[in-house]
Amino acid sequence: MIHFVILISRQGKVRLTKWYSPYQQKERATAIRELSSLILTRGPKLCNFVEWKGYKAVYRRYASLYFCMCVDQDDNELEILEIIHHFVEILDRYFGSVCELDLIFNFHKAYYILDEILIAGELQESSKKIVARLIAAQDTMVETAKAEAGSVSNMIAQTM
């Protein structure tokens, strides 16, 4: 099971965090601090896995951004590595060659996408197309809702 997902920049700035197991705010801060110091200092040729407090952190670097997932000891590391890549490919498709800034300014959209890929710490959908379709459907719903909200009647209803 995936316990949490964190995205950190090379400077150690947090770009996204998602916790599937219960962690207190303090534990989260330590986890991020410890893992970023572990991961950011690793050389490029080394394993993409580190052991951390009885768990395994699988990470992958894309440009200046590190994607990191913390999993159980008995999980298949290579699979997790590909789940990360799966996520990145979907982000890439959605944003059109994604870059760090897309994720910074649209971090809530990245969350929505992550919610379609992982649920309760497990991979829920391995088809990129289906994920993309769902996200698109949500976006159009939001757009239409927005258009409706813009209409006069709605504005009146809102102030009521």
Added chain:
Amino acid sequence: MEQLKTIGRELAMGSQGGAWAGQSKEFLDLVKSIGEARSKAEEDRIILLEIETLRRRIAEPDVPRRRMKDYIIRLVYAEMLGHDASFGYIHAVKMTHDDSLALKRTGYLAVTLFLSDDHDLIILIINTIQKDLRSDNYLIVCAALTAACKLINEETIPAVLPQVVDLLAHPKEAVRKKAVMALHRFYQRSPSSVSHLISNFRKKLCDNDPGVMGASLYPLFDFITEDVNSYKDLVTSFVSVLKQVAERKLPKTYDYHQMPAPFIQIKLLKILALLGSGDKQTSGHIYNVLSDIFRKCETSSNIGNAVLYECICCVSSIYPNAKLMDSAIEATSKFLKSDSHNLKYMGIDSLGRLIKINPDIAEEHQLAVIDCLEDPDDTLKRKTFELLYKMTKSSNVEVIVDRMIDYMISINDNHYKTEIASRCVALAEQFAPSNQWFIQTMNKVFEHAGDLVNVRVAHNLMRLISEGFGEDDEGADSQLRSSAVDSYLRILGEPKLPSLFLQVICWVLGEYGTADGKYAVSYIIGKLCDVTEAHLCNDTVKAYAISAIMKICAFEIAAGRKVEMLPECQSFIDELSASHSTDLQQRAYELQALLSLDSQAVGSVLPLDASCEDIEVDKELSFLNNFVQQSIEMGANPYLPESEQLGMSGVSNFRSPYQQEASSHTLRFEAYELPKPSSIPVIPQASVLTQTRDLVPVPGTTYYRENNLGSKLPTGPEASSADVGIKLRLDGVQKKWGKPTYSSSSSGATSAEKTTNGIGAHQDGIRSQSRDTVYDSRRQQPEVSAEKQRLAASLFSSSASKTEKKPTSGQRMPKGSDANAEKSSVARSVSPGNSEVKTAAPDLLDFGEPVPISAPTIDPFKELEGLIGPAQAVIDNSITTSGVQAPDLMATLYMDTPPSGSRSSSSGLVSEGVYSTDKGSHTAKPTPAVKKGPNLQDALGKDATVRQVGVTPTGNNPNLFRDLLG
């Protein structure tokens, strides 16, 4: 950083890209300023300021809903950066009630990020979730299901369960899938709530949609882990699904890097591994499909290797099949020979699984394993230690444990240190070739990780020293003890020792410090006093130290010699007499009282070397009958059992707390119940002379008795008089204490595990110098790279040649390693009795270790020489998949292209170019890896072009990029 600045400038110029047009100016400003922050402190300041603003704004009346959405997103951002935004939680909760999907989604997103499943606000969301699960709009249902996965806890499962179950039949596959996953989550939270739904999950396995089918594998996996036998009937279904997946019967959209639905394959393989484990018949069904997958797996892509690894796991778990084992071994050796650290890591892991079935295969890969062990990559190193741990036998335990300890000393990570320390202990306990070695190893572990190991380990060590090897050989026992004493006296010179280790040292010195007559009493006592001064030690160590001093004094007195108190010892006793700890005070006073006793009494109080004696407990306290009789004759009240006391008087009411509860109006006057026995220091001596002088079972004494197994009860009244220190009533003492039922100090700690043996083996006084030499030679084990082969030989050495030696010498001598050879020869020359001793301790030595007869009797060095050749040839045989290297390449891409709003195709995290590269390399796969290896120059050249052009070319199929490169 630079990129962020650029974008900051762009933003300032007002040219906001379309992609993030949805956000407010304020949010963009916030993100921008965070991006420009130069330090964590500055970032914190900005966020705190932002939180203050939001706190004010959010509390304003009539915030428009769209504005509120913006606030919530900013709060999420603040929380993500590790700040507390709890004041806004309620607004996020309110937002989930909104009708508009956009706001509702934001609300759900925020609450799933903000709240844990035990948060008080959850109760306010349940109703909304219930309503949304019934919505006509499937997207709203999806959002609610996602939230339910995160927020619903054990108590609230019943509130939503029926609706989620209904959703299993929803027309939209996305909803069905999420419903399955939600139920899986509920199962994890509270297995009983979902257990009646197992048939539903079985049905979902046959769902038309592959996504739903894939999702149903997760709960099924959990169920099967719990109870394998109820699901054997599903094996054929799983196998057929896997077969179909492998034969590309699933829709194309599930393909991932040319592999058909690899994630589903992996999950299915995990399930089959569980089902086939130890079941020959079931495994028979699996063989075919497994060998199919082995054949079809792409070893050039990462995901292919992931599936391959899962196959290996499956093979190692199910009933062994020779053909599949061969495939698995072949795949493993490919992993090990790979250049990629990731694959090496997986290879080591696979090897660890396969050697459980066939231990011989490790030998083939010894050099690869040694390489991994010496790799600078910590992850790989640790994985290799894990492998070594699994393949430890009594023939290689010394080398492996030495290595582990060296590594343990070199790291700072306490978590891993604990783990590796406990592994060392486990191996040493299981495979120790000699007790001497065991003690040395334990000493090292204690010295460097003493505070991290389990207390039990310390007790085991003490027990081992006191019990010795076994029944007959007293000489060897005492030799062992004196060598332990020697080593501890030396170790005490070290500046900093963990408290647990000090306890062991004190105990051993107290018990055996003077036993062989080598050290003077005053010397040992002086050392013990030094312990408490030199090391900042806690009360427990002090207690151990004073008990040890007491024992030594007692031995001296019992032997009829006079004990002269050293001034430092006297001041130590004085210090403890005034200690805040009553336990320490007690001990100090006991010691003083003991000094004034005559030799006979002392001999019975603390008999020599009686730590292993069994203690017989006289539960009836029959020996007190006389005393009771006397007292009654002198006019004392007869004792009434507690049950009879209840009705008696007001005073007896105070005694029993249970009675109080019956008449609960009255105040409780007595003190609270004493803490549980575990809170008492383990040191048993405290109680030796501590027994209460009152025979009425007041609550204070009862727990004491339990704790000490009632063993010291007999000493009750006499002890009390000693305590008071007036005059000792020695009449009757001899009779009661004379029995060898008395335990000296270790009994409390380890008495439960003790057996009766090893009586009085203390004064043989055989001095051995062997330990010293051994210790030194171990320390300077050279780490030259030329040693690698020797190391390999000692780790993997074919056990056949070794077994021939065993019967003659009775020694386990890891050949090849100089230090060890020297050591054991020294040990042999000094202690001729050792070999018999070893046979006598079956619990520590594993003579029953299976010796593979088929193992070749060739000289391991020759084998190694043979191996080196191919191994070097193989090194170039890299499997350089572009998939694996993609990150680096992309990194270079990203660095070299100016980040701009124009978004050229190459500025992405994943450029299209890389995708097609992947595909290219896969389609052009037939060119074997051998070709790639040698032209390192080419590769470098390519790399250079990559940097110039900003696109990843591939050696295999450059045509793809012809148009791009122009």
